[in-house]
Amino acid sequence: MEKQAAPETDNSQDEPLFRHQLAGKSITVLGTAHVSKTSAEKVQELLETGEYDGVAIELCPSRYNSMIDPDSLAKMDLFQVFKEGKASMVIASLALGAYQQKMADEFGIEPGAEMRMAIDQAKKMSCEVHLIDREVGTTLKRVYNNVPWWKRMGIVGGLLGSVVSNEKVSEDEIERLKDGDMLETTFAQFAEEAKELFEPLIDERDQYMAARLEQIVSRSENKSILAVVGAGHLKGIESYLAKDEQITTPEALHQKAQTTIDRLDELPKKSRWPKVVPWVIVAILIAGFAYGFSKSTELGMQLIVYWVLINGSLSALGAALAKGHPLTVVGAFIAAPLTSLNPTIGAGMVTAAIELYLRKPNVGDFSALRKDTTHISGWWKNKVARTLLVFFFSTIGSAIGTYVAGFKIFNSLVG
Known part of the structure; x- marks a missing residue:
């Protein structure tokens, strides 16, 4: 049985990342801030080394399509949105996007610039692009199901409040959000105070993205993969990949990953x-x-x-x-x-x-x-x-x- 190398965490870089060997292939997971100039620059720097033949990004198909087709909102059928009961989800998505856009406007960078950079550079370097995040609609439905009904309006109010707020965030503060220890502490407190939010928003997606990386390793021809994810997911993904490092055959790895993905893709049963x-x-x-x-x-x-x-x-x-x-x-x-x-x-x-x-x-x-x-x-x-x-x-x-x-x-x- 082939001995797996222990994950190598690299703290010497400007951006937090770790390297992991799995089933004879190399995975580098880079932690980024979604409105950070240095994150986008780091993605470009790593891909230009020519070391990677595969790129995995923290996007689901819906968000990827919205990114490569900015005019997709113009194709939205509003009446159909209301008829299908998706108005609240659209409002929540707009509020989230607006908050991110507001922060991005302060620093002169487009939201998700590091993801765009990864996509553009991957095409330029002829690298295969993999989408590893769970579909956003599934995540929102699992969040909704996980939160007690009396807290749901508070979440919507908080989202809208974040858009209205005039409080400014400094660029230094955004960069500090990528410090690994600080993130661990922040999310540990978040999990303790709002576990019903932490689990579907963060922990489940950590598991999902780790499983998707295992699928890529077990099924694709890529030998060296760069995964670009939000820094808040870095430690979780590293932890879940480490748990499966003893699985050495592609078949066993794929089967285990697929079981995890099927479980996390399951929509909550609607209550009567x-x-x-x-x-x-x-x-x-x-x-x-x-x-x-x-x-x-x-x-x-x-x-x-x-x-x-x-x-x-x-x-x-x-x-x-x-x-x-x-x-x-x-x-x-x-x-x-x-x-x-x-x-x-x-x-x-x-x-x-x-x-x-x-x-x-x-x-x-x-x-x-x-x-x-x-x-x-x-x-x-x-x-x-x-x-x-x-x-x-x-x-x-x-x-x-x-x-x-x-x-x-x-x-x-x-x-």
Whole structure:
């Protein structure tokens, strides 16, 4: 059996990296900051040595396609996004991208410049390019499933808050984020304070990328591979690769890696409760209306007025806060009391459809979307982002209105 060399961690470089021998092949994993000039320069420097015949990058197919096709946002079918229930995911992705873009603008470098450099240099050097990160949609769904429902709004609020914040980050601070010991300490604290986030966002992806590297080693012709990953994943990947260093045959390595990937690609099973609870609430409300009318027609009508005014007003307020068209605000007021009694369609679907009809985004709005969302006013100026906000805020308003009106109706019945 061939003796595997122990992983070699290189701390003498400007950028943190480690080298690992696996099944007779060499893997160099470089830790980068996604908005760092020196990271991009280091990628170029390493690839220009001619030492590598394969390049692995921390991108999934979706993010890779977005990077090589910057106009992909312009091809987005907004109505389809709302219909498929992907509006919240699009908003979260825009907020993440906006935060990264805002930091990048401060330092005059494009987000993911080191990944772009890796792709461009790999093509120039005729190196094979491998995508090793898990599909972003799968990661977000596993994060969503892992976080208790009462914390989910806090995550969205934190994302949006990071875009609005005027706090500046120095370039020195970004460079210091690549210090290995500091990263270990930071993520150890993160895991302790928010394990439900750390596991799917960091640890699972460490396992996934390590497994993908093992697949490359076991299946590709590449003898020496450079992997470019965010520095926060460096120690985790090193740890998971070290656990499998005794596996020497390509077949065993591939089988083990595939098992890990299949497990981490599995989408969480959808709970029945999110589908059942809305219908239970509707049944209770209808029963409340019926009980009110059984006591007196006047009481029954009063309950309906409470329902319409509270639910409709709060949804309309959400649409107004998003600076929706006046007719969109009126539509929210009319639609919310009705859609709240039909869980198959939400108030946001109706308001977004009205807003799209009245203020149809043009190609320029889609093209400017990523840039506009880097500052708070841009979310309201850009027609695409504003439509997303109309959907989001009117939906939240209707949801709050359902519970507020429900309690008002209950108090009226027992009072």
